Amino acid sequence: MSTALAPARTDERLTGVPGEPLDHRRYRRMRFIRRFEETLLQLFEEGALNGTTHACIGQEADAVAVTEHLTEGDHIFSNHRCHGHYLAHSGDALGLMAEIMGKEAGVCRGLGGSQHICAPGFKSNGVQGGIVPNAAGIALANQLSGNDAVSVVFIGDGTLGEGVVYETLNMASLWKLPLLVVCEDNRWAQSTPIAANMAGSFPGRFSAFGVPVRSVDSTDVAEISQAAGQEIAAVRAGEGPRVLLIHTYRLCHHSKSDDERPEQEIAERWLVEPLVVHGRRLSDSDRLRIDDEVETALGEVVATARALP
Amino acid sequence: MSTALAPARTDERLTGVPGEPLDHRRYRRMRFIRRFEETLLQLFEEGALNGTTHACIGQEADAVAVTEHLTEGDHIFSNHRCHGHYLAHSGDALGLMAEIMGKEAGVCRGLGGSQHICAPGFKSNGVQGGIVPNAAGIALANQLSGNDAVSVVFIGDGTLGEGVVYETLNMASLWKLPLLVVCEDNRWAQSTPIAANMAGSFPGRFSAFGVPVRSVDSTDVAEISQAAGQEIAAVRAGEGPRVLLIHTYRLCHHSKSDDERPEQEIAERWLVEPLVVHGRRLSDSDRLRIDDEVETALGEVVATARALP
Amino acid sequence: MIFAKELGDTLRGALTDDQRVVLLGEDIADPYGGAFKVTRGLSTAFPARVRTTPISEGAIAGVSAGLALAGYRPIAEVMFGDFLTLMFDQVVNHITKYQTMYADQATCPVIIRAATGGHRGYGPTHSQSLEKHFLGVPHLRVVAASLYHDPRVVFADFLRRDEPVLYVEHKLLYPQHLTLPVNGMVGDLIATSSGMLPTVRLSAVPREDCTVSVLAYGYQAHLAAKIVERLAIEEEIFAELIVPAQIAPMDWAPVLSSVTATRSLVTVEEGAGGWSWGAEAASVVSRELFGTLRRPVDVVASEPTIIPSSKAKESAVLVGSAQIEAAIRRAS
């Protein structure tokens, strides 16, 4: 069905240099997402961008970890906070930047914008919850086709408010669909703390439907990746749907400038954010070098994107 | 808000004779519902009725048991299979019969018909699931008013397919609403066995939202009543929403003539249906007397209803 | 040639010929075969691709969307069209958006079949014709079953094209015989068809001799045809009945050419009046044929209220033969 508009444009300085150690690669890829988002927020402040955006600052490890285990034929459905997922999947910084700038060279020709992205193996939509059955349908297609592809859907903690999520968990479980739900619990939904949004048991929300849940309370890309790898392998092996529940934190505001969370809480989380946690595994000089490479590459992307018609 | 069209018309021979033992009363009330439903099905076969109906034959104990603990100010929201609930609540056989006959004297003037009933303290609607938040809203009203009234909603096992049920469980739990969900698990939803409809854990569907579940696998009105009494008392005491999960069986077809379930399965359930189970507590002569009284009273209801304009 | 059976055979043919076709819906599996028995036998023949679902209309639509995005051809059954409300978000914000908002990098050809309509005493929540609320959803086709349209032709069109479609099947059509045009005739009426998903025109006499055009779909078209036939025979009142399959977006050309001849139009639908199907027809025809009409377009629709359960009260609310006949008389 899908016919790509153009091959995704990637840059090794952003997505990983052949032969570099895994730790470097992971750091680079997270740094790439982080700096993309920060750049975007800056462009918004400059007034260079239209509309709105939801940055995933603080959650970069999730995207990088999960996509490490995906392969050609797998599919990601993402939500409003989709940039990290998309960049980890495709590396296509220019396509996404151009999209958010509303340019014709954008990955959806400027039609979709920040929340509505499509590229081979990837889609997102900005309506909470509804993408979950969509991802399950893709999983059903894979099951019917008899391939071993995995359909992954990213949702937030707040999205567990939407009933269609449960309808889908039930159906996916009944039909043993090859679906992985990645629930990024960043403790907040827009302005609402999880305590005001969710009663009962977080993992119980899934296990009640016979869907196994793997919880990871971590911002460490290595730890998340290990869990993601096992879950994806199980789904790929035909064991039915599974949930990877990642307890993480969003360090930036929800969308553009709305943040009323306790400063202390945010400050504490900056101490354990993915780049800090994983960055320790690299030498200072390697980190600085990679930071630099990412900066240069991203600078080129922004310049190119700005110059686009 | 509610302004009754007319006071509910009751007949002691159907709803309970003052001073009679509880066992007699319960038998009478269940017998009343049973015979009302059977009469209705017969009238349909005769072609005397229009539309469709969902009889609750086999599930009479649930309605009788739950309503024993409700009082003025409490509210019942029921579903497509609402006759038993309504009759146990109001005793208004004539109003319901006239309603299903489409007569002006019907409890909703013939506008609602079998599935859409309203009377003081009682409402029903024929759309699966949507009544659950409606009942929760009534519970919220009671909470805001500071009274100790209980809002009860009856749903079937299959209705756990609807997402809005979970949305509501979450909200009711967060807000500690005085809501009792009575889930009548009759093993089938229309033609679909529970195994094809529900993955995972039945009580887990509720407890995942922090809503305590009391399961009763019984058709014994006494046993169900005991459980219902405790659950309703807890809700009334302000402990938040609770679920009474009754595993029962529907002995008749789903609506009018559609039944493809295994005959053997149905036959086995006839051996443990509520009237048989509870009837053992009465002498043969008491049973026959009550049967007779119910028959006479119902006969009068039908004759009166038929003669209505 | 019972419609429900022909429709079932059509679905069987689609499942046989096209491995991409998947049926989803509540209680559609054997031995039950759906509330209106349309899918009877199909789950036995195609167990993997004919799936009874839990009672989850939102997820049925949403899973169908995913299947379609992945290249399958899902056909979702809605037991009662009244419950299309629970699919509204998937239809409006997912299914019909994907192709365009993704700059044509994906398609989402979901087919939703819904049993609609009243006159059976099912009451307020099981009798509605809610399709009017889906008219004008961008990128959604709404198509109505009728006795003049071969479901094979209709579904061949659905499966050939990449757009999502809502197909409404009035319950009262299920037990009826299809009356497809044969040799240019349907019974005693002259029948003309035009278009890929044809608009059928029926009249007792050539268009030039008709004094009113009647635009109707679904079960109401069947009622209207009987009236058109009877008025012609008994009273020499000649109307041309126009029965589109696709009711949105509309190909107005056949309507305009008919009304150009008759200079009078009545539209008929069972849905509630007010912002209904016929309103758009009236708007378009009044504009396109401005100054040439003999009388205003008459939009016949049901009372804008709940559909009562009682037979007498239901008849007073829903459009039936009496209202159609009166309107044709007025307008002829």
Next chain:
Amino acid sequence: MIFAKELGDTLRGALTDDQRVVLLGEDIADPYGGAFKVTRGLSTAFPARVRTTPISEGAIAGVSAGLALAGYRPIAEVMFGDFLTLMFDQVVNHITKYQTMYADQATCPVIIRAATGGHRGYGPTHSQSLEKHFLGVPHLRVVAASLYHDPRVVFADFLRRDEPVLYVEHKLLYPQHLTLPVNGMVGDLIATSSGMLPTVRLSAVPREDCTVSVLAYGYQAHLAAKIVERLAIEEEIFAELIVPAQIAPMDWAPVLSSVTATRSLVTVEEGAGGWSWGAEAASVVSRELFGTLRRPVDVVASEPTIIPSSKAKESAVLVGSAQIEAAIRRAS
């Protein structure tokens, strides 16, 4: 007199005066006070009756219905009107049915407030004006916020009556100043109001001197007013702008009396074209004033497609000042 602030004050007044009023919605609690800040301060003042909810639009509507059935006056906020889709079942099959199907033994006066509309680059799922799909839902009133209607008057009407209502608030109205008629004027335009929930008419000159009537609501009415004013001053093109608060069911009388004078009508809305608000207007006006119009009714609506995120593409799709001006010129 910023609209968002006035609306917030109106809600505060309602909460103060009427113990039955309860506000529900996503992120409406302090310190956030809602995505558009309308409810800021209210949860602090009325913690029990102003409740932030989980992200559960269906249950928000459904719980509101229960509150209303129990005698309360729930006001539910929908963060983006695009998500009204998820309330559709509650609106169509529950809220608007109860009173009538229960033979007036209950009422269900739910008020739903939805932030609608585009022109902000929010893209396909956060920019829509979906109210057209709610027009003609039996027993539902649809009312549109405008700068010419005092929200206090509007909510007083809602709370006085027992019917459910959908109140659409175009996002671009929030930061604007209300421009209520003062001494029969709005700026340089003559203003006349009629009705309980008034229909406001604005024109530079008396109606007799106007050559076109313009029917618009919400943000589009604000755009249209500026054009009406400018065309009058700069080019002596005189139009009468009619701005209803209640857009369904419509009181057509003020429209008909205006068009009787001008014999020309343009309708304007931001929703997608096709079976839109204006279609019913065209249908009614073409019928009621048959033979007296100078030209067909012109229905101006947005392109029937997704609303793009890119500014340039969004402007090409959504109705804005350019389309309104062109239509008024054509029709005058």
